[in-house]
Amino acid sequence: MQSILSLSQVSKTYDSGHKALDHVDLEIGRGEIFALLGPNGAGKTTLISIICGIVTPSTGTILVDGHDAIRQPREARSRIGLVPQELSVDMFETVMATVRFSRGLFGRAPNQAVLDQVLKDLSLWDKRNAKIMELSGGMKRRVLIAKALAHEPDILFLDEPTAGVDVSLRRDMWKLIGKLRERGVTIILTTHYIEEAEEMADRVGVINKGQLLLVEEKNALMQKLGKREMDLSLVEPLGAVPPELAEWQLTLVDEGHRLRYTFDAQAERTGIPSLLRKLSDLGITFKDLDTSKSSLEDIFVDLVERRESSNEGAAA
Ligand SMILES: Nc1ncnc2c1ncn2[C@@H]1O[C@H](COP(=O)(O)OP(=O)(O)OP(=O)(O)O)[C@@H](O)[C@H]1O
Structure with missing residues (x-):
């Protein structure tokens, strides 16, 4: 991976004493889409x-x-386009004047052809002479992206690109981001929406309380998503998983009252029938059976909660 952005041991404590970032290390590859998830x-x-x-x-x-x-x-900033969460434009300006001004801010020579292309890419060409106040909410968001792209940055930051937009607009936004990537722009987006990360990102980072808890390929995370859990509520609690059941991935939860089997839902053979037969052979009876699929959301919540409880443990 050829790195375009490299962070090493970045921490931030605000004047208030609040530690907002805690030793963050991160490498972003050229041309990738990276989603940063966090509450x-x-x-x-x-x-x-x-x-x-x-x-x-x-x-x-x-x-x-x-x-x-x-x-x-x-030099560093000129490589970056930033699409903020909040609308920060002059409502009385036209779309074209707005993007032209943004390009000028970065000391780039005027280039009408670039601006025209940016507006065409963002389906704003027909609106180039309209005032910002005359645009719909979705168009205004696209103007923010056009502004961020006007100086031809290599990296585009999108801070919650689809917060508060409806489903169809969100899908349009995803398509647009895909198109920008095809043009070679590296994209880093922050989001609260797990599905957004699932849909678009090559890699996902999870941040909580200033700590980067995980950075992983989206596909590897998706494989974890393919895992299912089956919980058997036992009639009699067990003190340990019997050795005869070693070939299945089993754990005891709820103080031995539930036996949990984690399996790959996409596998041809889940191993459930043979497990149930074996349990019957061993005289282990259960009164209820429950299955659940783990989602990226579960992984996220699990990570955040696990970290919080271990911090509490450390503080105690
Ligand atoms: N200028 C500041 N002075 C003091 N504390 C700050 C300042 N800016 C942010 N913080 C605190 O730092 C922490 C991280 O804030 P930040 O805005 O980076 O979070 P975020 O992940 O972007 O949240 P959100 O998803 O709500 O936008 C918060 O506790 C916030 O209150």
């Missing part, structure tokens, strides 16, 4: 703001396409 207050915006030079880190280094974001902020 409210996890540190996502802080991380993006640091990379974009809006917030100064307390420690750590950030290289943007080889440029140090702290020592060479202009």
Whole structure:
């Protein structure tokens, strides 16, 4: 993976004393789509703001396409397009004037052909002479992306690109992001929507309380999603999984009252019939059976909760 963005040991403690980022290491490959997932207050915006030079880190280094974001902020920032959560445009300006102004901000020479192409790519060409206030909510969001792309950045940050938009607009947004990737733009998006990460990302990072808990290929995560769990509520609790059941992946939960079998739902043979036969042979009876599929959401909640309980354990 050829790295376009490299973060090493980045931490941020705000003046209030709040530690918003805690030793974050992250490499982003050129041309990939990376989704950063995390609950409210996890540190996502802080991380993006640091990379974009809006917030100064307390420690750590950030290289943007080889440029140090702290020592060479202009060079680093010019490689980045930032699509913020909030609308930040002059409502009385036209679409074309808005994107032209953005390009100028980065010291890029005027280039009408680039601006025309950006507006065409974002289906805003017909609206190029309309004032921002005359546009629908979805169009206004696309203007924010057009503004971020006007200076031809290599990396595009989208801070919650589809927060509060309806389902069809969200799908349009996903298509658009796919199109931008085909043009070679590296895309980093933050999201609360697990399905957004599932749909688009090559890799997913999970952040909570300023710590990057996991960075993984989406497909590897999806394989974990293919796992199912079957819980058997036992009539008599067990102290340990009997050795005769070693060939199945079993764990005891709920103080031995439930036997949990984790299996690959996509496998041709799940191993359930033979497990049930074996249990019957061993005289282990159950009163109820329950199956569940683990989703990226479960993995996420599990990660966040597990980390929280281990922190509590450490603090105790
Ligand atoms: N300027 C600031 N001064 C003090 N604390 C701040 C400041 N900005 C953010 N924080 C705190 O840092 C933590 C991380 O905030 P951040 O905005 O990075 O989270 P986020 O993951 O983007 O959340 P959301 O999903 O709600 O946008 C929060 O507890 C927030 O209150």
